[in-house]
Amino acid sequence: MTDKMPLLYMQGVETYYGNIIALRGVDVAVFEGEIVTLIGANGAGKSTLMMTICGNPQARSGQIVYDGEDITHLPTHEIMSRSIAQSPEGRRIFPRMTVMENLQMGAMLTDGASFDRDLERVFDLFPRLKERQHQRGGTLSGGEQQMLAIARALMSKPRLLLLDEPSLGLAPMVVKQIFQVIHDLNRDEGLTVFLVEQNAFHALRLAHRGYVMVNGKITMTGTGAELLARPEVRAAYLEGGRHEAAE
Numbered sequence: 240m241t242d243k244m245p246l247l248y249m250q251g252v253e254t255y256y257g258n259i260i261a262l263r264g265v266d267v268a269v270f271e272g273e274i275v276t277l278i279g280a281n282g283a284g285k286s287t288l289m290m291t292i293c294g295n296p297q298a299r300s301g302q303i304v305y306d307g308e309d310i311t312h313l314p315t316h317e318i319m320s321r322s323i324a325q326s327p328e329g330r331r332i333f334p335r336m337t338v339m340e341n342l343q344m345g346a347m348l349t350d351g352a353s354f355d356r357d358l359e360r361v362f363d364l365f366p367r368l369k370e371r372q373h374q375r376g377g378t379l380s381g382g383e384q385q386m387l388a389i390a391r392a393l394m395s396k397p398r399l400l401l402l403d404e405p406s407l408g409l410a411p412m413v414v415k416q417i418f419q420v421i422h423d424l425n426r427d428e429g430l431t432v433f434l435v436e437q438n439a440f441h442a443l444r445l446a447h448r449g450y451v452m453v454n455g456k457i458t459m460t461g462t463g464a465e466l467l468a469r470p471e472v473r474a475a476y477l478e479g480g481r482h483e484a485a486e
Contacts (some may be wrong), residue, residue, distance in 0.1 A: 245270050245304075246305065246306060247292070247305050248304050249266060249288075249301065252266075252300070253299050253300045254288075254299060263455040265455070267288070270291060270431075273429055273432075274351065274431075274445055276446035276447050276448075276450070277436070278443065278466075280475070281437065282478075283452045283453055285402070285436075285452055288452070289403045293323075294313055294315040305318075322397050322398035324397035324400055325401040327405065334377025336376055338376060343394075344391065348395055349395060350395070357396065361390040361394060382409050382413035382416075385409060385413070389420070401435075402433070404435060407437065414441060418441050421445060440476075443463040446463040448461065
């Protein structure tokens with residue numbers, strides 16, 4: 240760890256849906272240049288945490304700070320204008336738009352001066368998208384749609400990339416390719432990535448640090464390697480075990 244301030248941190252964050260608490264005093268930090276992953280079972284609150292960072296829903300208590308600025312109560316469009324991009328769970332591309340039009344939408348918050356260069360960058364990362372650039376998003380395979388969702392986020396040239404379940408429902412070969420792209424972006428460009436994943440093995444192998452979430456609470460933290468070696472994590476997430484990782 241380092242003495243410098245995190246690029247993103249959440250402190251004591253609680254989020255509710257009506258009267259139901261979804262996040263329970265969550266503390267998370269992401270430093271510039273890191274890949275940090277959040278793992279947990281389905282329904283643990285991982286996606287709620289990601290959406291809370293983006294301001295929908297907003298935290299009812301606690302604080303979210305990005306690049307030294309309190310963004311806890313900012314509206315979503317203002318948060319996302321601060322060099323943050325999200326590839327949401329379920330991909331949520333524009334199915335009636337072509338691949339190129341989806342990528343143009345991703346670049347809307349930029350000045351457009353480097354659009355061609357940014358486009359070539361994402362086509363180098365995902366050559367399949369170059370082949371499909373005139374095809375409607377809704378006609379792509381699940382893996383291609385996930386590539387498009389990530390590429391669309393990258394077109395905004397983010398300082399922080401939020402990825403919510405990028406491997407969900409994809410074939411192992413496609414999952415391997417997507418995780419390799421995330422690794423390369425971090426290694427070659429220093430892109431900071433906060434990754435929410437059910438695929439604990441791939442996520443923790445990729446991450447510098449990780450957090451485990453159970454029932455809306457962070458129950459464990461450590462380096463990716465440390466968490467991979469923890470018997471509680473292995474039992475709950477890597478060996479088909481049904482026991483939750485506990486404190």
